[in-house]
Amino acid sequence: MALRGIPASRPCTPHIRSNCTEGRFVTCGRLEVEPRRAATAATLPARDVTRCRARAGQLEPGQALVVQFTRGPPEQGGECTEIRVEAGECWGLDSDGDSYDCLGRCGIGCQDPSPGLCSNWSRNCLKHDICSYYYNSRGGAVDPSCGWAFQKAERDFLEPCLTDMACTLPGYNTKAEVCQRSLVGL
Numbered sequence: 001m002a003l004r005g006i007p008a009s010r011p012c013t014p015h016i017r018s019n020c021t022e023g024r025f026v027t028c029g030r031l032e033v034e035p036r037r038a039a040t041a042a043t044l045p046a047r048d049v050t051r052c053r054a055r056a057g058q059l060e061p062g063q064a065l066v067v068q069f070t071r072g073p074p075e076q077g078g079e080c081t082e083i084r085v086e087a088g089e090c091w092g093l094d095s096d097g098d099s100y101d102c103l104g105r106c107g108i109g110c111q112d113p114s115p116g117l118c119s120n121w122s123r124n125c126l127k128h129d130i131c132s133y134y135y136n137s138r139g140g141a142v143d144p145s146c147g148w149a150f151q152k153a154e155r156d157f158l159e160p161c162l163t164d165m166a167c168t169l170p171g172y173n174t175k176a177e178v179c180q181r182s183l184v185g186l
Helices: 123-135 147-157
Strands: 042-044 064-070 080-086
Touching: 042 123, 064 123, 080 123, 123 147
Parallel strands: 042 064
Antiparallel strands: 064 080
C-alpha cells in the first residue's frame, strides 16, 4: 500500500486488467480500517457527502480510508463497492488515458506546478476519483454511474482556495510533491 503519496499499485477493475492489483475493490462491508492506523483512519460511507468546509469532509496527506461508493446515487440502492486507500495515491492512467494521480485532489490528476495555483482536497473528491476510475466514467454530472459523486465533489472543487484555505493541503499538490514524495526523501 502507498504511504503518504508513494505511488500505489493501481487496482484492477472490469476495464483495467493488466499492470494492476486484483482484489483491492470488494463488496462493501468486507474491509476494515487497519488496526495500526485506527487513530487516524476512517471509513467513508457511500452516503457521507460532508463538504470540505467541515473538518469531517477534509483529508490529510496519506490519510488511510476505506472508501465506499455505489453505482448511481446511494439512495437508489446501487451495488456498493469499497477499497482501502490513502489520500494522494497515484494510480497513473486509466484505460482511456485519463490521469488518476493525486487521488482526493479536486480536479483531474495532480496540480500543474505553475506558480499562483491552488487545489482543494476532500473526501467527496476522493470518492468521485475512485468511482470514476472503477466505472471508467464519462460525462461529469450526467454520468449514470458516478454523476452523483461528481455533483458532490464539484461543490468542494468550487471552494475559493486562493482566498479560503479550508480545503487545501499546502505543499501537497503537484506530482513531485505527492506521487514522488518518497523518492526525494520528504
